[in-house]
Amino acid sequence: MSEQDLPGLDLRRLRTYVDERVPGLVKDVLTGQVVQGGRSNLTYVVSDGRSRWVVRRPPLGHVLPTAHDMSREYRVLRALGPTAVPVPATVVLCRDTTVIGAPFYVMEFVPGRSFRAAAELAELGEHRTIHIGNSLVDTLAALHAIDPEALGLEDFGRPEGYLERQLRRWKKQLDSSRSRDLDGIDLLHGELTAALPVSGAPALVHGDYRLDNALVDENDRIAAVLDWEMSTLGDPLTDVALMIAYAEAGEFGLEVVPDVGAAPGYPGPDDVVARYARSSGRDISSLNWYLGFAFFKLAVILEGIFYRFSHGQTVGAGFESIGAAVEPLIRLGNERLKD
Template structure:
């Protein structure tokens, strides 16, 4: 695994800064820079081995193996980066704060705000040994009973996250919960204009309908922003246990039902219409909870009124369409060579918007 790796989009990893400087497009890892950073923080010793892990379309994650120890390095994509996105320093801080509250997150080991090392800030965290479940489950969790336990763990972990007291001096600075939903609609409507090369009228139509029917938030909580099965690490034991919540890029304070709406909108079940955000194909198998069971289980554990959830699901689908459009535009501009996801978004984004409009009508 160690050494130089070339991929379809050019050279991703190089050994030295001089090699990086000679490239037309900057690499994602410079091994001598990473080695020096790890040395400075007492993390492992000797040569590096590495592999890219995860399925994220935004930030990039590597497993780093050094002297028999494993770490995880997480960084943003190649610049230029949109303003206020891919904030690795903030993402690391969120996990430090939530870890202190007993939420299962990786341990943050070192944070680098110096962009001269890799071109962007990054951080190093502990490596969690377990399973991320998307298309299949590990054998020890792949029975109807254990599948039900996986669904239960997903709901219980979300309810636990949303129970964290956010009034303290540190967590309260993560965001402004008041007006969160209205700001989401305004912000993402603007992001569409900044990240598209085509005219899709349904974006504005859904935005207007969302803005005209914003539900009243019942409480303030930490909102993960991308809470789904594929962002959870499960342990190797029975019953199914979440040992880590991953990918905190979009975390803030806001309405907890935004997370539940996103979970339900991206959760697969038999007979449901598929979209490019159909992110948990494994949950179509017998034993996994249905969307309605997820929602009811969450309501039982939190006491929140979930009757307006279709609005939150529509918001999630609409926001996902806007995120995906940004990916599609980067693909069209040649900034994602070798990408197989980008081409699917020509039709995938309009279909997401149609699904959002249909879901909103149910609210």
């Protein structure tokens, strides 16, 4: 692939910058490719024919100045490097937008496999799937056990009022994409607001923790946790609940939601909760609220996609079926909240 083939990444300018900051790292002409997936930031794999690295930058086009913060992602990866949470090693951060047109950072390439589909896990068999699922839960518990202050991340977020802000944020998101009646959505939001729990000890939270945001090594262990753009200091049970909700939502057969939870051996909600509670030692007695909120959040996300699709603002495989899945997610949220 030629150096001009990558949208948003000039490989020659990247090479010049890396040569200045990390002399001798790159041995030859760089080639690369865009990696599909990820929440919104662009990811590339680049190589000099001997070694490979990963480059991350914001999306093409206009973005809000506070969104897609490369420095923030780089900071959390660098801080987590010496911990028990597996992350790619950082190489260099560039805040200068004149180099490739946006801030970016380079990190090591971690070999591993990303799983999005139940069929992919089924090929491995139930025993290996159990091991992978358990490793995902244990890694999350290890993340939440970290003392942010010990890593210099004491100012990485505002844990006070975290749940209130999250609830307001996603209600605002819902209001911006309302175009139809959604049975039970206002009830769910009202119940969540009325029953807001008191958070336990804050932790570094990933914000979008699920299997396809991690790489699995040949021994079925988590080799690296990726996509830290939503990480902050907050309530760790939001990570646990969202991981569970994603697995359950995958059973609706939506293109935009991984269905790994349907694979034989993948840990169900009770298994995840029991293992996390045992590994973390945290009080999970109020987890039903967090599950209700997780399904509310997923419903809002899917309704936003459906809104943009129905108004001709986005295209994609399976988008036409998303609208029908929103109310079942709302029902699941209301059911979990009342359990």
